[in-house]
Amino acid sequence: MxxxxxxxxxxxxxxxxxxxxxxxxxxxxxxxxxxxxxxxxxxxxxxxxxxxxxxxxxxxxxxxxxxxxxxxxxxxxxxxxxxxxxxxxxxxxxxxxxxxxxxxxxxxxxxxxxxxxxxxxxxxxxxxxxxxxxxxxxxxxxxxxxxxxxxxxxxxxxxxxxxxxxxxxxxxxxxxxxxxxxxxxxxxDFVASEGGEGSPNFESPQDPAGEGESGKPGQPPAGSLGLPRAGSLAELKRLVHPHTVDCTTYSTAPAALAVESIDYQPVITGAHRPWGVEERAICGEPGGAQRAHNLNWLDMVSDMELLQSRAKAAQQEDLKDDNRLKATASRLLVGENIAVETNDPSIRGGLYQLQFLSLNCEPGFSAPAGYRVEKASVEDCVLTNYEPGVEVGGQ
Incomplete structure (x- = not known):
């Protein structure tokens, strides 16, 4: 019946x-x-x-x-x-x-x-x-x-x-x-899968550096090319605007930073200081009479390990759904003491040319030869300029 x-x-x-x-x-x-x-x-x-x-x-x-x-x-x-x-x-x-x-x-x-x-x-x-x-x-x-x-x-x-x-x-x-x-x-609540379609295993070994092995894929032969830094938000803005991030509309006002959009989801949620970020700005149109568009966030980082640790947790929670990051979720691209949050692949491609690297905590991640894959500040994550489908200058 x-x-x-x-x-x-x-x-x-x-x-x-x-x-x-x-x-x-x-x-x-x-x-x-x-x-x-x-x-x-x-x-x-x-x-x-x-x-x-x-x-x-x-x-x-x-x-x-x-x-x-x-x-x-x-x-x-x-x-x-x-x-x-x-x-x-x-x-x-x-x-x-x-x-x-x-x-x-x-x-x-x-x-x-x-x-x-x-x-x-x-x-x-x-x-x-x-x-x-x-x-x-x-x-x-x-x-x-x-x-x-x-x-x-x-x-x-x-x-x-x-x-x-x-x-x-x-x-x-x-x-x-x-x-x-x-x-x-x-x-x-762990869904094991023989083919890797189940829950991501965040204990999967990473291959971040290839230390001591010449010519290992994912590591430049001359070692790290370094990361960009800035002395202030204004200097960070000058670094990325206008050729990479459009900061024609720019604000550090708390009301603007609190803007949320289903199309542009930042890495940092809530107050930014508990994430290890001293100062933060938003570039783009936060909405109002029109729908929000072209939103990106600039960060002056005081505690890079804390920022990457919290970003790792958010990324892992996102991966649990279907082992993929949401298209509307921003990725964290970091320098020495700065970071940019963006969900636009073309902007990330431009930031990679400026030597920013993206925090990647996906299990089993690897990159083709010639791309940068370096140690992050937190375990089981790497910093990289490799994204499938995203062009990086010089590759």
Missing amino acids: HLKRIIATTAALASFSLITACEDSDAGRTTAATDPSTDSGADTSTLERAQVYVQRYASCERMSTDESDSRLPLSEFTAVGKWSVTERGVCSDRVQDGEIVLYAFSDPKAFQEGYKKRVLAKIASGDRDYGLFSRVFVGKDFAVTPTETKTALKLSRSDLRILTCNPTAVVPEGYKREKAAVEGCVLS
């Missing part, structure tokens, strides 16, 4: 609770951290409520509990009556052209124990990689298993957690790591 598609009402959501198992340090046991819901009398099934929740993060259409539905996987993961599973259903993620299988269960520990036994049995039979790329998202009384990695990435932003029981699996720094209901398993 097919279930009706349901609308997320306040009552239904109020009755819904998730868990992420966490360690009770006082009692030394696993406890359930639940949603602050109090109404448990909603007349909707667990799978219906699960669908409502999943739809907050991903497409989940044409829900069905028909065991003959062709969308269900041919190889059985688990079934009603196993692992305390009481219901099984499937819905379609039309956006990612995939399916999501949903399981309602009565005992979360029994469900997790069942999955752990399955993983260990697969490993014992010779499939040592089974469970490394788990797509088993668990909550308090239901679990979902999406077929597409992009769907998993969307669900990783929810309060559901990926259950991983392969003993060789690793959750990198920067992701949640919580104790599961059974020993030897872990709950996290």
Whole structure:
């Protein structure tokens, strides 16, 4: 039978609770951290409520509990009556052209124990990689298993957690790591992927310098070409205007610096001093009667390590969505004591000619021979003048 598609009402959501198992340090046991819901009398099934929740993060259409539905996987993961599973259903993620299988269960520990036994049995039979790329998202009384990695990435932003029981699996720094209901398993928001389409691993080794190796790609044979510097905002403006950044309209007024636009998102948000920036200016039309356009920001930096550290965190958060930076998000290009924030590739190309370098914290980044790739002030990031599709003078 097919279930009706349901609308997320306040009552239904109020009755819904998730868990992420966490360690009770006082009692030394696993406890359930639940949603602050109090109404448990909603007349909707667990799978219906699960669908409502999943739809907050991903497409989940044409829900069905028909065991003959062709969308269900041919190889059985688990079934009603196993692992305390009481219901099984499937819905379609039309956006990612995939399916999501949903399981309602009565005992979360029994469900997790069942999955752990399955993983260990697969490993014992010779499939040592089974469970490394788990797509088993668990909550308090239901679990979902999406077929597409992009769907998993969307669900990783929810309060559901990926259950991983392969003993060789690793959750990198920067992701949640919580104790599961059974020993030897872990709950996290890290989507592992064999092909690299999952969550970015910020512990991936970088190749910033090629120190001691002549002719290594990404490092000029004569070493660093140096970085530009300026003694004041006025000097920085003269350095970049008018040939690179159009600062015909220029302001340091707090009201202008506070301007936000969906088309031009700065690196620095809020007050600039906590980012290690002493002075800041905005170039371009901040809007008003007309839509904001050509926005770029100039920074006099007092603490470059702090600026790069906060910019790294913002960049990593952006990468978590789809492993790519938003086109409207500015990149941070730095000199010795100055920086420019811009989302315009042509402007970045001009700044590279002035020897500015872009902060890049993308896992596994590398550059072709002849481009600059130098150490940043923070780990797991580099400074570079290489961007695919962006021309740099002299390359």
